[in-house]
Amino acid sequence: MPVGPTTVGAAMPRRKRRAGQGEARAGVLFALPWMLGLTIFTAIPLLLTFFIAQSKFQITGPPKWVGMQNYEAIFADPAFWTSAGNTFMFAVISVPLKLVLALGLALLLNRVTALSGFYRTVFYLPFLMPAVAGSIVFILLLNPSAGPVNLMLEGMGLHPPDWLRDPRAALWTLILLNLWPLGVETLVFLGGLQNIPKDVSEAADLDSPKGWHKLVWITIPLITPMILFNLVIGIIYSFQIFAQALVIGGTTGKPAEATLMYMVVLYRLAFRYFNMGQAAAMAVVLFLVVLLLTLLIFRTARSWVYYEGDSR
Amino acid sequence: MLGFACIFLLPFYWMAISAFKNNAEIFANPVQWFPNPFRWENLAALVSRDDFPFLRQFGNSVFYAGSVALAVCFSCSLAAYSFGCLRWRARNLVFGLTVCALLLPSVVTFLPIYMGWTRLGLNGTYWPLIAPFLLGDAFYIFMLRQFFLGVPRELMDAARLDGASEFRIWWQIVLPQVRTPLVIVGLFAIVYTWNEFFGPLIYLQDREKFPLSLGLFTFRAARAQEWSISMMGALFTALPMVVLFLLTQRLFQRGLSSTGLK
Amino acid sequence: MGAVQLTGVRKLFGAMEVIKGIDLTVQDGELVVFVGPSGCGKSTLLRMIAGLEDVDYGVVSIAGVDVTELAPARRGVAMVFQNYALYPHMSAYDNLAYGLRRTGLGRAEVEARVQETAALLQITELLPRRPKAMSGGQRQRVAIGRAIVRKPEVFLFDEPLSNLDAALRVEMRSQIARLHHELKATMIFVTHDQVEAMTLADRIVVLNAGRVEQIGTPREVYHSPANLFVAGFIGSPAMNLLPARVGADGRLILASGAALDWPPGGLAEGQNLTLALRPDRLALGSGDQADATGKVTLAEHLGDETILHLRLGDGPGLTMKLPGDVPVRVGDAVPVSFDLSGACLFGADGLAVRTRQP
Numbered sequence: 058m059p060v061g062p063t064t065v066g067a068a069m070p071r072r073k074r075r076a077g078q079g080e081a082r083a084g085v086l087f088a089l090p091w092m093l094g095l096t097i098f099t100a101i102p103l104l105l106t107f108f109i110a111q112s113k114f115q116i117t118g119p120p121k122w123v124g125m126q127n128y129e130a131i132f133a134d135p136a137f138w139t140s141a142g143n144t145f146m147f148a149v150i151s152v153p154l155k156l157v158l159a160l161g162l163a164l165l166l167n168r169v170t171a172l173s174g175f176y177r178t179v180f181y182l183p184f185l186m187p188a189v190a191g192s193i194v195f196i197l198l199l200n201p202s203a204g205p206v207n208l209m210l211e212g213m214g215l216h217p218p219d220w221l222r223d224p225r226a227a228l229w230t231l232i233l234l235n236l237w238p239l240g241v242e243t244l245v246f247l248g249g250l251q252n253i254p255k256d257v258s259e260a261a262d263l264d265s266p267k268g269w270h271k272l273v274w275i276t277i278p279l280i281t282p283m284i285l286f287n288l289v290i291g292i293i294y295s296f297q298i299f300a301q302a303l304v305i306g307g308t309t310g311k312p313a314e315a316t317l318m319y320m321v322v323l324y325r326l327a328f329r330y331f332n333m334g335q336a337a338a339m340a341v342v343l344f345l346v347v348l349l350l351t352l353l354i355f356r357t358a359r360s361w362v363y364y365e366g367d368s369r
Numbered sequence: 370m371l372g373f374a375c376i377f378l379l380p381f382y383w384m385a386i387s388a389f390k391n392n393a394e395i396f397a398n399p400v401q402w403f404p405n406p407f408r409w410e411n412l413a414a415l416v417s418r419d420d421f422p423f424l425r426q427f428g429n430s431v432f433y434a435g436s437v438a439l440a441v442c443f444s445c446s447l448a449a450y451s452f453g454c455l456r457w458r459a460r461n462l463v464f465g466l467t468v469c470a471l472l473l474p475s476v477v478t479f480l481p482i483y484m485g486w487t488r489l490g491l492n493g494t495y496w497p498l499i500a501p502f503l504l505g506d507a508f509y510i511f512m513l514r515q516f517f518l519g520v521p522r523e524l525m526d527a528a529r530l531d532g533a534s535e536f537r538i539w540w541q542i543v544l545p546q547v548r549t550p551l552v553i554v555g556l557f558a559i560v561y562t563w564n565e566f567f568g569p570l571i572y573l574q575d576r577e578k579f580p581l582s583l584g585l586f587t588f589r590a591a592r593a594q595e596w597s598i599s600m601m602g603a604l605f606t607a608l609p610m611v612v613l614f615l616l617t618q619r620l621f622q623r624g625l626s627s628t629g630l631k
Numbered sequence: 632m633g634a635v636q637l638t639g640v641r642k643l644f645g646a647m648e649v650i651k652g653i654d655l656t657v658q659d660g661e662l663v664v665f666v667g668p669s670g671c672g673k674s675t676l677l678r679m680i681a682g683l684e685d686v687d688y689g690v691v692s693i694a695g696v697d698v699t700e701l702a703p704a705r706r707g708v709a710m711v712f713q714n715y716a717l718y719p720h721m722s723a724y725d726n727l728a729y730g731l732r733r734t735g736l737g738r739a740e741v742e743a744r745v746q747e748t749a750a751l752l753q754i755t756e757l758l759p760r761r762p763k764a765m766s767g768g769q770r771q772r773v774a775i776g777r778a779i780v781r782k783p784e785v786f787l788f789d790e791p792l793s794n795l796d797a798a799l800r801v802e803m804r805s806q807i808a809r810l811h812h813e814l815k816a817t818m819i820f821v822t823h824d825q826v827e828a829m830t831l832a833d834r835i836v837v838l839n840a841g842r843v844e845q846i847g848t849p850r851e852v853y854h855s856p857a858n859l860f861v862a863g864f865i866g867s868p869a870m871n872l873l874p875a876r877v878g879a880d881g882r883l884i885l886a887s888g889a890a891l892d893w894p895p896g897g898l899a900e901g902q903n904l905t906l907a908l909r910p911d912r913l914a915l916g917s918g919d920q921a922d923a924t925g926k927v928t929l930a931e932h933l934g935d936e937t938i939l940h941l942r943l944g945d946g947p948g949l950t951m952k953l954p955g956d957v958p959v960r961v962g963d964a965v966p967v968s969f970d971l972s973g974a975c976l977f978g979a980d981g982l983a984v985r986t987r988q989p
Contacts, residue, residue: 077456077682077683077684077685079529079535079702080455080456080457080529080535081455081456081457081458082457082535083451083455083457083535083536084451084455084456084457084460085451085457085459086451086535087447087448087450087451087455087535087539088447088448088451088452088460088463090444090447090448090503090504090505091444091445091447091448091451091467091504091505091510092463093504094444094501094504094505094506095463095466095467095470095505095507097504098478098482098501098504099470099473099478099507101481102477102478102479102480102481102482102485103473103477103478105480105481106477106478106480106481109480109481109484114484162373174618175374176374177618177622178614178615178618179374179377179378180374180377181614181621182377182378182381182611182614183377183380183381185560185564185607185610185611185614186380186381186564186607186610187563187564187566187581187582187585187606187607187610188564188566188582189566189582189583189585189586189603189606190384190582190585190602190603190604190606190607191380191607193585193589193599193600193603194380194383194384194387194600194603195380197383197384197387197395197596197600198379198380198383200396205379205383237377237380244622289472293472293474296474297474297475297476299566299567300566300567300586303586304586304589307590320476323476324571327480327483328571333480333484336480337480340476340477340479340480341477343474343476343477344474344476344477347474351472521714521716523712523713523714523715523716524716524718524719526678526681526683526703526710526712526716527710527712527716527717527718527777528718528729529682529683529702529703529704530681530682530683530703530704530708530709530710530730531704531729531730531733531777531781532704532705532730532733532734533704533729533733537733542718545719545720546719546720
């Protein structure tokens with residue numbers, strides 16, 4: 058009946074095949090399709106883009122290595138700089154603005170108990186709207202002579218700009234359009250606010266002489282993870298804005314290239330002029346910029362984000 | 370508060386009423402807050418235009434969104450199960466890569482993918498738009514994993530002791546526990562795909578194949594002045610999603626709150 | 632029915648060793664209880680026997696077969712989990728039938744076995760119901776049924792009674808004891824509750840920090856603890872542990888100065904030991920016959936007995952268990968006499984040196 062060696066401890070070899078191996082094998086197998094997908098649709102294309110950026114590429118012919126020529130070309134192209142500037146301005150203005158608005162909205166929603174379901178629905182709704190449809194409607198809304206927005210603003214005695222024809226205002230059209238779908242960010246913040254334990258909130262109420270003290274010193278720090286999340290997602294998204302820009306400004310970013318966005322120029326290069334190489338170069342530049350920004354944010358995040366202990 | 374909500378709803382409202390006016394009325398000054406007359410004929414005009422195959426594109430959108438949702442539910446539940454319920458050596462590494470893929474701007478991958486599909490001769494079909502989701506997508510995997518993490522390990526251990534294979538455990542024991550999250554993920558997939566623009570733009574050329582998001586765009590690009598039709602089109606592009614959302618609100622909110630808690 | 636043998640079993644989590652070399656044998660038909668404080672590794676050890684955790688070194692064998700590398704379902708074990716782990720979307724019947732169906736048993740055979748088990752546990756009316764529609768105790772019985780129906784070599788119980796309320800726990804305990812008797816099955820039971828351990832076990836394995844402290848029958852473990860840990864762990868209230876020195880005359884000298892007689896033999900003068908006395912071995916002394924005097928810090932009146940917590944001078948605390956209702960209050964000075972029958976002596980290394988039989 059006794060089986061196996063009767064020696065104890067270090068004299069025994071470490072087991073290689075274990076009972077848990079079935080699970081480990083299953084783990085790999087189940088994740089295999091996705092790993093395949095990651096490789097085919099993310100890893101490899103990522104590397105290839107870098108490669109294409111350094112070659113001259115017509116879809117039909119074989120690629121030709123041209124080194125940094127594409128980069129030189131795009132840096133020399135005024136459209137590149139215009140669109141980069143526009144996109145940067147757009148991101149820098151709309152992302153923080155959106156965060157602030159969403160946070161404010163979330164704070165308000167957190168207080169309101171009546172009709173809260175209704176409000177949540179309303180504020181989430183714009184998110185569901187296809188970008189194209191939304192943009193078209195906004196064009197109508199902001200119509201200088203007949204759009205309700207201007208008419209209301211004039212009625213209040215303000216001097217509204219010609220949203221779509223004034224180059225200085227046109228960018229704001231895009232920003233406004235992008236501020237409209239606050240729903241996701243607001244709900245994320247709302248989730249964070251409601252995650253603050255009730256007794257912490259009450260303790261803060263007792264400790265805070267002025268209403269806004271609690272907000273600044275307690276509430277906001279406790280939702281910094283949500284702020285981080287929304288910030289990063291916001292940056293990644295806003296730098297790549299496309300559909301709305303295309304509808305509002307067309308492929309030339311009218312009026313006067315004020316709404317010309319980076320992705321539109323990229324799209325133009327790739328699908329109108331069929332210049333894959335330069336398009337890829339633009340993609341690489343954008344990627345590096347966004348990557349840099351994201352890393353910077355994460356680096357500083359450690360100092361201002363409150364972590365409660367990851368479940369990962 | 371109520372006022373703010375109204376401002377928020379303004380674009381919707383405007384879209385809805387403009388859909389039922391004609392051009393002149395849309396631009397009327399002073400603003401016409403309610404269509405008078407209520408032009409139902411705009412609706413008829415929308416579906417019968419030659420240069421805007423609305424119904425067909427609507428069907429395309431349904432097909433597109435539906436296929437992606439089904440593909441996502443299947444493929445992502447496999448991966449999310451692996452990340453959330455199974456223990457294996459490289460798991461955390463691969464999941465880390467998945468999170469990185471989440472944060473990756475898609476701009477930097479779409480070019481070679483486009484060229485690849487073109488080489489395969491599948492440019493112009495829905496294959497490039499749907500096939501990747503048969504393998505999975507970082508966003509949905511991330512969302513689903515949160516729910517899979519909540520399945521008690523004991524349940525799987527009991528099934529293992531009972532002699533169930535790992536696949537059977539996934540299919541018969543764990544999946545029934547995440548039925549609702551699967552629906553949530555499916556809903557998200559439907560909404561995102563219904564509104565998807567860039568993909569169809571670069572891969573489809575035949576107007577008959579366009580999904581609605583693209584169809585609306587090309588129509589407007591060609592006929593910028595036909596506002597009523599555009600508005601009617603926009604209305605019916607947005608409406609299905611709004612209705613879907615209203616019917617399944619709580620599910621959406623559950624889905625969102627599971628991801629926001631990082 | 633089978634015996635379980637563990638030889639040199641070790642487990643590491645990363646660099647940390649959680650199971651540090653365990654050898655033990657469970658005889659055929661025995662009910663062995665693994666007991667110990669939380670974190671001692673008892674559940675891990677159980678799961679290693681089940682095959683749900685990997686064994687890093689050593690051998691696990693069941694019914695004479697080396698199962699260390701076998702998948703859980705092939706080991707001939709069945710397990711009852713702490714949270715029952717019933718498949719929530721299946722009826723009780725399907726829960727019981729699931730494992731059977733996986734082994735390819737025919738419909739009739741499955742039906743027969745399920746009904747047989749249900750009758751044994753009196754859960755026949757519960758069969759069509761889902762776990763949601765059952766009480767905790769009912770779920771527990773279905774979980775046990777799921778284990779029984781597979782006719783395993785060994786039954787494993789992972790703290791199955793922890794989630795039940797006190798009354799139910801007592802009832803389920805006797806049910807399990809009855810089952811053990813009827814099925815004559817080999818069972819390994821994990822619990823942190825030593826009362827459960829003492830009442831159910833044929834033998835107890837006391838575990839601490841991944842090591843076996845003692846294996847023995849409940850009587851052995853109670854009356855002859857092998858070391859300080861077991862002495863302090865088994866028994867409620869816990870055993871009194873008093874530092875003592877061996878005097879010139881072979882008597883034990885406590886910190887308070889009290890000298891106690893100890894039967895001669897084997898004790899070196901000056902040796903530092905720990906004297907362990909059960910609380911029920913202390914009685915109220917009468918005046919000059921007392922071994923020590925203590926001041927009451929806490930008195931617990933339980934009706935049929937009184938538990939007094941005392942302090943000897945500024946020395947160690949003492950716990951006394953006295954029968955009946957003793958009218959003593961906090962602050963009272965109380966004379967204590969020690970009954971050294973059944974007392975144990977432990978050396979500086981914590982191991983038992985002497986044990987007096989009660």
